[in-house]
Amino acid sequence: MITVDGSRGEGGGQVLRSSLALSMVTGQPFQIEKIRARRKKPGLLNQHLTATRAAAEVCKAVLSGDSIGSQGLTFEPGEIKAGRYSFAVGTAGSTTLVLQTVLPALMFTHDASEVHLGGGTHNPWAPPFDFLQKTLLPALGKMGPRISAKLKRPGFYPAGGGELEVVIKPTASPVPLEITQRGAPVGKRATAIVARLPRRIAEIELKVIRESLGWPETDLKIEELGNSISPGNVVFLEIESENITEIFTGFGRKGLPARSVADRVVQEALQYLSANAPVGKYLADQLLVPMALAGGRFRTTELTGHTRTIIEIIREFLDVEISVTETEGEALEIEIKPAKRNESSR
Numbered sequence: 001m002i003t004v005d006g007s008r009g010e011g012g013g014q015v016l017r018s019s020l021a022l023s024m025v026t027g028q029p030f031q032i033e034k035i036r037a038r039r040k041k042p043g044l045l046n047q048h049l050t051a052t053r054a055a056a057e058v059c060k061a062v063l064s065g066d067s068i069g070s071q072g073l074t075f076e077p078g079e080i081k082a083g084r085y086s087f088a089v090g091t092a093g094s095t096t097l098v099l100q101t102v103l104p105a106l107m108f109t110h111d112a113s114e115v116h117l118g119g120g121t122h123n124p125w126a127p128p129f130d131f132l133q134k135t136l137l138p139a140l141g142k143m144g145p146r147i148s149a150k151l152k153r154p155g156f157y158p159a160g161g162g163e164l165e166v167v168i169k170p171t172a173s174p175v176p177l178e179i180t181q182r183g184a185p186v187g188k189r190a191t192a193i194v195a196r197l198p199r200r201i202a203e204i205e206l207k208v209i210r211e212s213l214g215w216p217e218t219d220l221k222i223e224e225l226g227n228s229i230s231p232g233n234v235v236f237l238e239i240e241s242e243n244i245t246e247i248f249t250g251f252g253r254k255g256l257p258a259r260s261v262a263d264r265v266v267q268e269a270l271q272y273l274s275a276n277a278p279v280g281k282y283l284a285d286q287l288l289v290p291m292a293l294a295g296g297r298f299r300t301t302e303l304t305g306h307t308r309t310i311i312e313i314i315r316e317f318l319d320v321e322i323s324v325t326e327t328e329g330e331a332l333e334i335e336i337k338p339a340k341r342n343e344s345s346r
Contacts, residue, residue, distance in 0.1 A: 001029045001030060001031055001074075002019075002028055002029070002031075002316055003030070003032075003033065004019045004030055004033070004313065005034060006032045006033055006034040006036060006071070006072075007034040007037035007038055008309055009308065009309030009312070010038060010306065011034075011036060011037050011038025011039065012038065013036055013045075013047070013048045013051075013097070014285070014306055014309065014310065015032070015035075015309060015313065016032060016036070016044075016048055016051070017048075017051055017097060017100060017101045018310050018313045018314075019075075019313055019317075020051065020055040021055070021101050021102070021103075021104045022104075022289060022292070022313065022314065022317035022318065023055075023075055023077050023317065024058065024059045024061075024077050024080060024102070024104070024105040025105050025108065025293060026318060028077070028317055029074070029075060029077065030074075030075055030317075031072065031073070031074045031075070032072060032073055032075075033071070033072045035070065035071045035073070036048070036071070037071065043068070043070050043071045044066070044068055044069060044070045044071075044073075045068070045093065046068070046090050046091045046093045046119075047091070047093025047094055047097060047098060047119065049068060050087055050089045050098050050119070051098045051100075051101040051102075052066050052073065052075070052101075053066060053087075054098055054101060054102050055075070055101050055102055055105075057085065057087075058081060058085065058102045058105055058106065059077040059079065059080045059081070059105060060077075060078035060081065061075055061077045061078055062074075063075055080106070080109050082106060082110065082112060082113040082170070083111075083114075085102075085113065085115045086115075086116040086117075086118075087116070087117050087118070088117070088118035088119060089117075089118065089160065090118075091119060092119065092120035092123060092155060092157040092158050093119050093123070093160070094120050094126030094127075095117035095118065095119045095121055095129075096121070096123075096127045096129065096131075096132050097126050097127070098119070099117060099132070099166060100127075102115070103140075103166075103168070103290075104293065106168045106170060107140060107143075107147060107168055107170050107171070108145070108171065108172065108174055108290075108294075109172065110170065110172050112167070112169045112170065113167075113168045113170070114165065114167050114168070115165070115166045116163070116164075116165050117163070117165075117166070118155075118161075118162065118163050119155055119162060120155045121153075121154050121155040121164055122155065122156050122162070122193075122232060122234050123156075124157060124253070127282060127286070128234065128236075128249055129149070129151050129154070129162075130191075130234075130236055130238075130249070131247045131249065132149055133149045133151075135244075135245055135246055135247050135283055136286055137149060138244075138245065139177070139244065139279075139283065139287060140287075140290055142175075142177050142179070143174045143175055143176070143177050143290060143291075143294045143296070144171030144173065144294075145168060145169060145170045145171045145174075146168075146169040147167070147168050148166070148167050149164060149165070149166045149167075150164065150165045150166075151164050152164060153227050153228065153229075154193075154195060154225055154227070154228045155228070156195060156229075156230050156231065156232025156234075157232075157251075158230070159229045159230030160229070160230075161229035161230070162229075174290075174293060174294035174338075175294060176294055176295040176296035176338065177287065177290075177294060177296030177298065178296055178298070179243055179244055179296075179297075179299070180278070180297060180298060180299045180333065181243060181299075182243055182244060182278040183241050183242025183244075185240075185241055186240040186241055186242060187219075187238075187240040188215060188219055188237075188238065188239055188240065189221065189236075189237075189238040189240075190206060190215060190219060190220045190221070190235070190236065190238070191220075191221045191222075191223060191235070192205040192206050192221075192222050192223070192233075192235045192236075193224075193225060193233065193234045193235070193236075194223075194225070195224070195225040195230075195231055195232040195233070196225075196226075196228060196231040196232070197231050197232070197252075199222065201233055201252065201258045202224075202258075203222065204258040204259055204262070205235045205250075205258050205259075205261055206220045206235075206262075208258075208259050208262035208263060208266065209235075209237065209262055209265075212262075213266060213269070213270075232252070233251070233252030233253075234249060234251055235249070235250045235261055235262055236249055236250075236265075237249075237265055237266070237269045239273070241278065244278045246272060246279075246280045246283065248269045248272065248280075271301070272301060275301045275329065275331060276299075276328060276330065277300050277301045277331035277332070278299060279298045279299060279300040279301070280300070281300060281301055281302050281304050281307070283300075284298070284334070285304065285307050285310060288307065288310045288311065288314060288336070289310065289314065291336045292314045292317075292320055292336055292338075293338060294338055295336055295337055295338030296336060296338075297333055297334060297336070298333070298334060299327060299332065300332055301331065302332065303324060303332055303334075307334075314336075320337060320338070321336070321337040322334070322335070322336050323335045
């Protein structure tokens, strides 16, 4: 049985989620200690517990230690089963991170699956739904599966209450992922979302973007959502290229001026545009576990602490060759040679 140190790297939930995903697809049991040890509230919170139990349900795992606040658990995976699943975080905890845990197993199996998720869909500490729909899932689709996502109701922090549905048409024979160039520019869009908040907030955010980036009015859009349980404000900058679409997100919060929200997301987008790499730092984290099975390579803007930690965890579960090399324009190229999965996980 593999023993995982949950305090490694940033000591957050990513260590647990990556370990669960890799255990599912390799068939290897593991025990994890010191879960989220570096966080203010260590141990399992609702979203981590939901991800753990979701993984156990999808692969019929034997699970122990799955309780709120637990800093250690044991996970013994069984056979992955495609099907219809419903998982509820019950708070504003991220639905997209729960999906991230079970997705590698479901996208490389034999039959289609539908996953319904309830909880937070727009959480400042996790990939928002729009990033999932327009950036992550199309990138994963380059490996063979077809994955679509639909937002039924947004769930903002701190109330949550959001709902999304994901349909996964898998491939049993994944192809290596290759994203080393952005390709020609295709389009750009800025969207400011307000839910149960004044429209003026979105107007200020888009004005900052227009003045900072010089984007025309035709590329700017306001969305006013009426079906949210709680107030919320999010602004997205979407940069679409021939080979990839990247999304940069700013979250409004009480006491933070709308101008500051927009300024921050503009700076993130400018940093990406000035770099010679198609894959942003957040997308890089989320491509690694599926790539450990399919293989491939991509160029990214930087090697974050999250990325380093996930690479270490992959090496504990799979005998794969992972290389990180510098390329022109201060970009980094990450390459993974594919691994064969355990027969029990197919």
